[in-house]
Amino acid sequence: MHASMHASTRAGGPPEGHVVVNSGMSTVIGFPALPTHAPVLVIEAATAAGSVALLQGEERLASRQVTMGAGMRDGLFPAIEALLHEAAIAPGQLGAVVCGAGPGSFTSLRIAASLAKGLAHGSGVPLYAVPSLLIAAAALPEQVQGEFVVHADALRGERYALPVHRGPTGAVMSAGPVARITVETLRTQTSEAQRVAVLESPAALPSAWTVSPDAAGVTQAMGNWREAPVELAAWEPQYGRLAEAQVKWEAAHGHPLPQTALRGA
Secondary structure, three states, X not given: OOHHHHHHHHOOOOOOOOEEOOXXXXXXXXXXXXXXXXXXXXXXXXXXXXXXXXXXXXXXXXXXXXXXXXOOOOOHHHHHHHHHHXXXXXXXXXXXXXXXXXXXXXXXXXXXXXXXXXXXHHHOOOEEEEOHHHHHHOOOOOOOOEEEEXXXXXXXXXXXXXXXXXXXXXXXXXXOOOEEEEHXXXXXXXXXXXXXXXXXXXXXXXXXXXXXXXXXXXXXXXXXXHOOOEOOOOOOOOOOOOOHHHHHHHHHHOOOOOHHHHHHO
């Protein structure tokens, strides 16, 4: 990264022009770290390239790609059912559920989070939340290592951006907070060689690498998210920005949407 962005990230705050995306994660004390002795179901749907994977330790037992987006039928639940059937694993045999925490598509994230929370509750297992951009970073080619900024579409001329470190073993770790940043600011504060685009990048923001998130990449995603599960009832993904419908409603009515309406939506 350029010195200004690098120094600000290491200091624990975003550089000027960034909007930090709240993690929204409250962890549960007393639970163990992400289990490796039992199958773990991973759900990722922050972008149009959704995916689900069944893992045990470093082994990929089964996986599915799921196209997400407006107007698409919900393919996540059928994919999860097919995954468990293929591996001959009942939900009660899972050791944990992991959900991509965003930021990203409001609708897709909400569907994924609802499924993840329902499965975790019904199976009596903990739920872990991993930054979706960290999963995306794990999709870099095996030989690629160093300091990068992974970025994805945030609409309205902005990108969600996460600085990451990719080690020689392929493991990736966050090197700072997730931020929402304009395309121009990201272009001026990073070099093309450092930028990793998720799915695609604007013409004004050339990136050395373009990746597609894969839920199985969780095996390479390191960090504090592994240390404890989230609080099941309270956890919500990092939507990054309000849903378009909520923005339009608030603009038309001149005040925030009531919390009761949000809970019932």
